[in-house]
Amino acid sequence: MSNGSDDRNVALNFLAGLGVGALVGAVAALLLAPQSGKDTREDIKSAADDLREKADKVISDISVSSEELVKKSKEILETTKSKVQQAIETGKQTVSRKAGEEAEPAEG
Secondary structure: OHHHHHHHHHHHHHHHHHHHHHHHHHHHHHHHOOOOHHHHHHHHHHHHHHHHHHHHHHHHHHHHHHHHHHHHHHHHHHHHHHHHHHHHHHHHHHHHHHHHHHHOOOOO
16 A cells, blocks of 8 residues: 555655746746746736646646545455455355265265
């Protein structure tokens, strides 16, 4: 189960790095662009708002994906549990039948 957690951490770290890199690049581009300070501040605010919206969407998507993964895992667990219980019951019946056959006296 920790493997899934590790994969999720790697994905979150990657997305965080991607977001920080995009923000740094956008700010650098805005600061180096030849325009007034007021326009630059508006552009930075707009870029930050866009990044926030994208981050919110990514977080929402990850949340939905993890909920789906939990649901599927529970379904697989229940299916496996049912199959194991059936196998145990079949094994008990087989042992009981074999014990009954051995208890019968041999003819011959």
